[in-house]
Amino acid sequence: MLKSFSALFGVLLLVSACGESTQNMSLQQPPPAPPPPPKSWMVFFDTNSTALSQQSSTTIGExxxxxxxxxxxxxxxxxxxxxxxxxxxxxxxSLRRANAVKNALVSNGIAPQAVTVTGSGESGLLIDTPDQTKNEKNRRVQIVVQ
Structure with missing residues (x-):
């Protein structure tokens, strides 16, 4: 009789533990979704210019x-x-170009405090070129939204 009681008590404890585990699991929230990957765009400039072309304005709007x-x-x-x-x-x-793009983003409804501006000058060339080389792909601003 004592063995039967012990066995029954063990089964009740096991069932109770399983019920609590399942109940606690249902109360847990799923982990938050990861943030979306950053999206990026590039706009290009003429030599010694900070003027935005029509294509640049369209890209900034996007x-x-x-x-x-x-x-x-x-x-x-x-x-x-x-x-x-x-x-x-x-x-x-490069800093003036970045600020021109920031101003255009702000004109398109982006809060100024949401935008950080950096000028990288000749570092981070898209196309590796020797000194004193004009290259339209290196005269650019990159926009990254995250």
Missing amino acids: AATVAKSMPSARVAVTGFADTDGNPAYNQQL
Whole structure:
């Protein structure tokens, strides 16, 4: 009789433990979804220019639309220059280009505080070129929305 009681008690404990485990599992929230991967765009500039072309304005508008669709989006804007000219001047030019893109993003409804601006000058060349080389692919701004 004692063995039967012990066995019954063991089964009841096991069933009880399984019920609690299942109940606690149903109360747990699923892990949050991972953030979407960053999206990026590039706009290009003429030599020694910060003027936005019609194509650049269209690209910036697309980036702004994506950023506005993402809650708490952060936008990184990085300007670049080619190797033609003085490196110190190109550093400032890359920053002016990045600020021109930021201003266009703000005009398209992006909050200024959501945009970080960096000028990379001649570093981070898209097309590796020797010094004093004009290259339209290196005169650019990259926009990354995350």
